[in-house]
Amino acid sequence: METQFKKGVIEICVLQEIKKEDTYGYSLVKKLADILDIGESTIYTMLRKLTKEGYLEVYTIPGTDGPRRKYYKISDFGRDRLYSLRYEWRDFINRVEEVIGGDDE
Amino acid sequence: MNKKEYMRVLKQNLNTSSEDSNEILDEYETYFYEASQEGLTEEEICEKLERPEIVAQNVNDTLGVVSEEEVVIEFEKQLQGVKETLKNIDLKSIEESAKQMVSATKGIIGESLINKIEKGDMYSMDFEEMIGMDKRDFSQGKKIELEFKGNEVKLEFTGKKLKKIDVEVISGDSKYIEVMTLPKELMVDVKSNDGVVTIDVPKQKIEFELRSRLRVAVPKGIEKLLVDSKIPLSINKFKGTMLDVKADDSPIVVKSVEVKDFNVNCEDGPIVVKDIKSDVANIVNGDGPITIKDIETKELKSKNGHGPIVVKNVDSKETVIILGSGPITVKNIEGDNLLLEMGSGPKSIKDIDVKEIELNSKAGILSLKNIHGEKLTGKLKSTMKSMKDIEVKDIAFE
Numbered sequence: 001m002e003t004q005f006k007k008g009v010i011e012i013c014v015l016q017e018i019k020k021e022d023t024y025g026y027s028l029v030k031k032l033a034d035i036l037d038i039g040e041s042t043i044y045t046m047l048r049k050l051t052k053e054g055y056l057e058v059y060t061i062p063g064t065d066g067p068r069r070k071y072y073k074i075s076d077f078g079r080d081r082l083y084s085l086r087y088e089w090r091d092f093i094n095r096v097e098e099v100i101g102g103d104d105e
Numbered sequence: 106m107n108k109k110e111y112m113r114v115l116k117q118n119l120n121t122s123s124e125d126s127n128e129i130l131d132e133y134e135t136y137f138y139e140a141s142q143e144g145l146t147e148e149e150i151c152e153k154l155e156r157p158e159i160v161a162q163n164v165n166d167t168l169g170v171v172s173e174e175e176v177v178i179e180f181e182k183q184l185q186g187v188k189e190t191l192k193n194i195d196l197k198s199i200e201e202s203a204k205q206m207v208s209a210t211k212g213i214i215g216e217s218l219i220n221k222i223e224k225g226d227m228y229s230m231d232f233e234e235m236i237g238m239d240k241r242d243f244s245q246g247k248k249i250e251l252e253f254k255g256n257e258v259k260l261e262f263t264g265k266k267l268k269k270i271d272v273e274v275i276s277g278d279s280k281y282i283e284v285m286t287l288p289k290e291l292m293v294d295v296k297s298n299d300g301v302v303t304i305d306v307p308k309q310k311i312e313f314e315l316r317s318r319l320r321v322a323v324p325k326g327i328e329k330l331l332v333d334s335k336i337p338l339s340i341n342k343f344k345g346t347m348l349d350v351k352a353d354d355s356p357i358v359v360k361s362v363e364v365k366d367f368n369v370n371c372e373d374g375p376i377v378v379k380d381i382k383s384d385v386a387n388i389v390n391g392d393g394p395i396t397i398k399d400i401e402t403k404e405l406k407s408k409n410g411h412g413p414i415v416v417k418n419v420d421s422k423e424t425v426i427i428l429g430s431g432p433i434t435v436k437n438i439e440g441d442n443l444l445l446e447m448g449s450g451p452k453s454i455k456d457i458d459v460k461e462i463e464l465n466s467k468a469g470i471l472s473l474k475n476i477h478g479e480k481l482t483g484k485l486k487s488t489m490k491s492m493k494d495i496e497v498k499d500i501a502f503e
Contacts, residue, residue: 048168
């Protein structure tokens with residue numbers, strides 16, 4: 001897939017996962033890297049980018065025996081962003097479906 | 106590849122702002138930890154991860170390389186941090202460690218210097234050691250006796266400047282002028298003519314390693330002693346009506362003198378004047394260090410081109426010190442009037458009990474401590490002053 005397109009998809013998935021429940025980087029990598037066929041660095045940089053843009057908030061919880069864990073939480077902006085991205089995505093899929101639908105040869 | 110190597114390469118290749126880089130490095134640290142908890146070795150984790158160069162490239166592309174503007178912001182942040190740190194610096198602890206350093210170096214640089222540093226008295230020099238006031242036994246030397254009449258004598262010391270020869274003038278107890286040499290082989294030419302005694306010390310080779318001495322004992326009953334010297338000289342214990350010393354750039358020490366009229370005039374020499382009782386005391390020097398100490402007089406005047414100068418323990422109705430430039434230390438002065446004309450260089454003025462004090466300074470730092478009096482005035486140009494324990498009714502600086 002083209003990078004720009006893929007990046008949009010990753011953004012939706014990351015926001016969606018975090019909206020479901022607050023999560024930390026490693027767990028997100030484990031969940032998404034294989035499904036989306038991407039390296040961990042893409043997820044980490046996405047998390048950083050979304051945090052800087054204000055769509056995610058960060059808080060830390062001290063680890064029981066390891067290093068502290070950095071949790072990501074979706075912000076109100078992030079929620080709005082996710083809804084509009086999701087709408088765009090579905091709209092886009094429907095249009096594509098119109099073009100390619102019903103041709104299952 | 107192990108974790109250390111992986112993190113090193115990653116860090117090295119990251120070129121985003123330090124905040125972004127730290128966040129990313131932090132995530133990778135966590136990754137290593139979490140994955141190792143699941144039983145993976147560092148090598149296996151490195152296998153699983155993208156290559157650090159690729160990660161860095163990805164991060165740089167997505168988060169942006171650091172811009173010039175960000176560098177400036179980053180720098181300003183650091184500067185702010187430094188400022189904060191400076192605010193919180195504990196000066197006491199610095200002072201403490203400096204003191205520890207001084208005491209640790211005691212053995213190396215010698216006690217006497219340490220004492221001076223500890224007393225804040227760096228410029229107090231004593232040339233007595235340099236000029237050799239140690240008691241030598243002249244009985245082993247040669248003795249020249251000159252019969253002398255009158256109550257006034259002028260001693261002229263001429264000859265080559267010989268570093269290893271110096272002369273000590275003392276009050277004798279005979280009717281002769283006694284010139285003693287040490288060692289015996291030391292050649293001197295002594296002539297007496299009309300109240301002027303010329304002592305010539307020609308350049309000569311002395312086989313002895315030790316410094317040679319010449320001692321001149323002034324006969325009993327001499328009231329006026331005039332000395333003109335071209336070689337290092339000390340005058341020790343003279344009592345009369347007048348002492349007048351002239352010198353070129355040789356070191357001069359004058360000690361334990363009781364006269365009415367006291368004058369020292371050097372072209373450029375280190376001078377030490379100590380333990381003087383007189384009506385008038387004039388000490389003039391071109392350039393070179395001066396120490397004036399333990400003076401009891403009605404009028405003390407000292408004029409010097411370039412310091413350092415130390416004036417200590419003075420009881421004089423009037424004291425005037427004029428110094429072109431260089432450091433000055435004035436301590437423990439009593440009297441009615443004190444005038445200090447000072448140039449640039451540090452000035453420490455301490456323990457003063459004088460009715461009227463006038464301080465003029467052209468530049469530098471002026472420290473005043475423990476000053477008692479009725480009036481304190483002066484012109485301070487480009488001078489930073491610090492004042493502590495000042496008890497003066499009327500203070501007016503321009």
